Amino acid sequence: MSSWIHKTAAEQADALAAGEVTSVELVQAHLDQIAATNDGPDGLNSFLHVDAEGALVQAKASDERRAEGQPLHPLDGVPIAIKDVLATKGLPTTAGSKILEGWVPPYDGTVTAKIRAAGLPILGKTNMDEFAMGSANENSAYGPVRNPWDRTRIPGGSGGGSAAAVAAFQAPLAIGSDTGGSIRQPGAMTGTVGVKPTYGSVSRYGVIALANSLDQLGPCTRTVLDAALLQELIGGHDPLDSTSVPGKLEGLVEAARSGAAGDLSGVRIGIVTELQGDAWSAPVVERFDEAIEVLRGLGAEITEVSLPSFVHAMAAYYLILPAECSSNLAKFDAMRYGLRVTPDGSPSAEEVMRVSRDAGFGDEVKRRILIGTYALSSGYYDAYYGQAQKIRTLIIEDFKKAFESVDLLVSPTAPTTAWALGEKTDDPLANYLQDLATIPANLAGVPGISVPSGTSSADGLPTGIQFLAPVLEDARLYRVGAALEAALTERWGGRIVPSSYAQEGE
Amino acid sequence: MSQLSRDEVAHLADLARIDLDDAELDHLAPQLNVILEAVASIQGVAGADVVPTSHPIPMTNVFREDVVVPGLTPEQALSGAPASEDQKFSVPRILGDEQ
Numbered sequence: 001m002s003s004w005i006h007k008t009a010a011e012q013a014d015a016l017a018a019g020e021v022t023s024v025e026l027v028q029a030h031l032d033q034i035a036a037t038n039d040g041p042d043g044l045n046s047f048l049h050v051d052a053e054g055a056l057v058q059a060k061a062s063d064e065r066r067a068e069g070q071p072l073h074p075l076d077g078v079p080i081a082i083k084d085v086l087a088t089k090g091l092p093t094t095a096g097s098k099i100l101e102g103w104v105p106p107y108d109g110t111v112t113a114k115i116r117a118a119g120l121p122i123l124g125k126t127n128m129d130e131f132a133m134g135s136a137n138e139n140s141a142y143g144p145v146r147n148p149w150d151r152t153r154i155p156g157g158s159g160g161g162s163a164a165a166v167a168a169f170q171a172p173l174a175i176g177s178d179t180g181g182s183i184r185q186p187g188a189m190t191g192t193v194g195v196k197p198t199y200g201s202v203s204r205y206g207v208i209a210l211a212n213s214l215d216q217l218g219p220c221t222r223t224v225l226d227a228a229l230l231q232e233l234i235g236g237h238d239p240l241d242s243t244s245v246p247g248k249l250e251g252l253v254e255a256a257r258s259g260a261a262g263d264l265s266g267v268r269i270g271i272v273t274e275l276q277g278d279a280w281s282a283p284v285v286e287r288f289d290e291a292i293e294v295l296r297g298l299g300a301e302i303t304e305v306s307l308p309s310f311v312h313a314m315a316a317y318y319l320i321l322p323a324e325c326s327s328n329l330a331k332f333d334a335m336r337y338g339l340r341v342t343p344d345g346s347p348s349a350e351e352v353m354r355v356s357r358d359a360g361f362g363d364e365v366k367r368r369i370l371i372g373t374y375a376l377s378s379g380y381y382d383a384y385y386g387q388a389q390k391i392r393t394l395i396i397e398d399f400k401k402a403f404e405s406v407d408l409l410v411s412p413t414a415p416t417t418a419w420a421l422g423e424k425t426d427d428p429l430a431n432y433l434q435d436l437a438t439i440p441a442n443l444a445g446v447p448g449i450s451v452p453s454g455t456s457s458a459d460g461l462p463t464g465i466q467f468l469a470p471v472l473e474d475a476r477l478y479r480v481g482a483a484l485e486a487a488l489t490e491r492w493g494g495r496i497v498p499s500s501y502a503q504e505g506e
Numbered sequence: 507m508s509q510l511s512r513d514e515v516a517h518l519a520d521l522a523r524i525d526l527d528d529a530e531l532d533h534l535a536p537q538l539n540v541i542l543e544a545v546a547s548i549q550g551v552a553g554a555d556v557v558p559t560s561h562p563i564p565m566t567n568v569f570r571e572d573v574v575v576p577g578l579t580p581e582q583a584l585s586g587a588p589a590s591e592d593q594k595f596s597v598p599r600i601l602g603d604e605q
Contacts, residue, residue, distance in 0.1 A: 106582035199562050213561050242568045243561065315545040326522060333523075335597050337586030342598065349598045354525035363534065366524060370515065370538055373522045387548050389558030394551075396559060429540055445562025471563060 004029045006502065009078050009172040009226040016066060016077045023059035023066070023077030027121050030079050031055065034123065034170045037501065044146045046155075046164040048084050049092045050124035055079060058121035065119065075229060076119030081171040083162050084125040085132055086217065087206035088112050095208040096128040096140040096158075099332050099339045099360025109206020110241065111175060111217055111234045118233055123171050126161030130362045131329065132182055132210045134158045135434040138425050139364045146421070147190060148498040149461050153418040156186030156434075162220040163190040168501040173230050174220040179210045180317055181414075181438025183218050184450035188413035188464025191452045191496045193481070194220050195227045196438075198472050199445030200245040202231070203238030211324035212243065214317075214442040222495065224451060224482040228256035231474065245472070255475040259482030265299030267480060269467075270406035274310035275437045281416045283456035287463040288412045291453045294487045295410075300480070305406055307398035309391060310440050316391035317439045318432055319375045323385050326372025329365065332357060367428060396444045403470045408480055411437045413450040413464030441468050449477040451485055452496055462496060509539050 004012065004026055015021045031052050038047050062077035071077070082088060085095050087105035089112070094100040108116065115122065129139040137145040137160025145160035147153040148168035155164040162174035163186030176183035178196035187194030195218045202217045209215055219230035236248035271292065276285075296302050334340040334356035335349065341356045361369070375384040402409060414434055424430040441448040446468055453465040465484070469476040489495050510518075515535040519526040526534065580593045589596040 103586050106578055106585050239570050243563070243565060245563060312548050312551055315548045318541065318545050319548070330523075334588060336595050338588070340588035347598055349600045350523065352598045353523050357523055358525040358527075358530075361524065366519075366526070366530075367534060367537060367541065369522045369524065370518045370534070371541055373518045374510070374538075374542070377518075377521075383549055384545070386558060387550075387552060388545075389560060390552035390556040391548055392559040392562075393556050396562065426537075428537055429544055432541075432544070443562065 005169040023062040027059040046161040055121040073118035081174040096130040098141040110203035129158035132158040135431045156189030158182040176220040187450040189418040191462030203241040205240035211321045225256040228252040255478040256482040259479035268406040270305030273306040275411035283458040287454040309394035316388040319388035322368040322372030326369045409468040413466040417461035447474040
């Protein structure tokens with residue numbers, strides 16, 4: 001593990017500052033890793049588009065700034081990958097859908113602009129479930145992503161590409177989006193760190209929206225500190241995002257650094273009663289229980305807390321999300337951008353629209369649009385969408401009450417480890433059940449982090465543990481996440497990594 | 507809760523402007539019923555006294571100063587268009603045969 005790609009983003013930034021490496025060397029090393037691992041029958045397929053030329057130009061400019069003593073940011077020159085849901089000017093952006101194949105945005109999303117303004121070379125765009133709908137990355141119109149730990153397994157979703165890229169050392173940093181767990185669950189499946197920040201604390205301008213009241217961009221990394229560095233870089237109020245919260249979250253990096261010292265005395269952590277039971281596989285629970293003991297050993301006060309409305313979270317989510325997405329995706333009408341399929345004869349605009357949407361959307365997208373259309377229809381609105389919105393209120397109240405007695409909540413991130421590619425492809429409900437633990441945070445807008453908790457004693461695949469904090473208290477996630485990460489890493493004698501990728505490039 | 511019939515799914519697809527063929531209807535209709543059955547459990551959970559939430563973090567209307575800022579050029583705005591003409595989006599006819 002001596003090559004540059006195996007260093008964390010923080011280590012790469014330090015090496016750049018010390019003049020031990022150039023950004024061009026870092027970018028080239030990651031491009032080499034992508035070239036060696038992305039394509040072909042055994043390839044990860046984590047990148048949909050690689051911008052080798054652009055990344056090297058940006059790296060050269062970064063090195064020139066460094067040479068003049070004028071870096072734009074501590075991470076200036078450290079390469080990054082961006083989930084294909086975020087608009088990147090001049091780089092194809094498809095959201096994993098055929099309906100946007102070949103679309104090149106004429107503008108940058110705010111987070112893209114922040115990344116460019118800080119000088120991080122953009123390696124390319126990562127694969128994802130179509131319009132971020134999925135828990136396995138098998139709903140991508142451009143083929144599934146393979147899990148670097150076992151290439152016959154799914155990497156989680158919807159951000160399987162970003163998580164796999166980070167796990168397989170194709171990039172030290174990646175941007176993800178989390179609407180119901182799409183950053184955190186792939187983090188758990190690939191042994192990486194994923195953070196869903198507080199709703200509205202990172203701009204969504206330029207994100208191809210799935211469900212506006214739930215969507216949140218956030219960091220995918222290999223360490224808690226790297227996630228904090230990235231969240232501080234991309235966070236802050238944006239006048240272009242009307243649901244952006246005022247101000248900017250500070251102290252995340254500091255929380256990660258102080259947390260790594262390992263003192264959690266006085267920190268109250270509540271195990272969620274409703275996120276335990278038969279749905280949770282024994283190997284996941286085994287690692288979870290072990291992590292809880294480690295937290296206790298660091299001084300944390302562990303109790304159990306009940307959030308009774310969580311049992312309805314999945315049902316409420318799978319009504320609210322389809323309702324919002326059926327409305328959002330109406331803009332794909334084959335008129336101004338995207339796929340246009342023109343049937344024979346002299347079709348009307350509406351006929352072109354119908355045929356184009358049928359050809360351009362995959363099955364899961366169609367299912368959710370249809371469910372959303374149903375839930376919003378007159379006569380069903382109150383029973384479905386209206387009721388789901390009320391459940392949302394109850395879940396927010398549960399969180400408020402729980403956070404009166406504890407500082408953070410904890411659960412396993414996902415019920416199982418990564419399953420086999422194809423195993424649940426045509427069983428939407430089985431995929432939905434993967435999001436049991438992650439969905440409540442999106443419904444309530446609270447921040448969450450997934451940190452590796454080890455590997456399963458049954459199949460050797462990674463497991464994750466999730467912490468949730470009150471709105472705008474993201475720093476707590478970094479403090480506790482870093483403390484647990486440091487203690488577990490010491491216990492394991494190093495971070496857990498997919499061995500076949502840890503060896504390459506040495 | 508009642509099951510969605512194949513005709514009802516076809517109607518929803520019509521409302522959503524998606525041209526589903528017979529094979530797709532056969533495939534999707536039963537899956538939609540499985541999903542609806544799973545989410546139906548929320549009916550009656552929350553009473554009339556519970557206020558619905560549409561947005562996790564309450565906000566009032568957000569306004570900005572009325573200042574002119576640069577926007578996309580016509581070429582940029584049209585760069586992704588399936589068809590364009592004279593700096594405008596070119597679309598199929600919008601009226602039906604009978605109109």
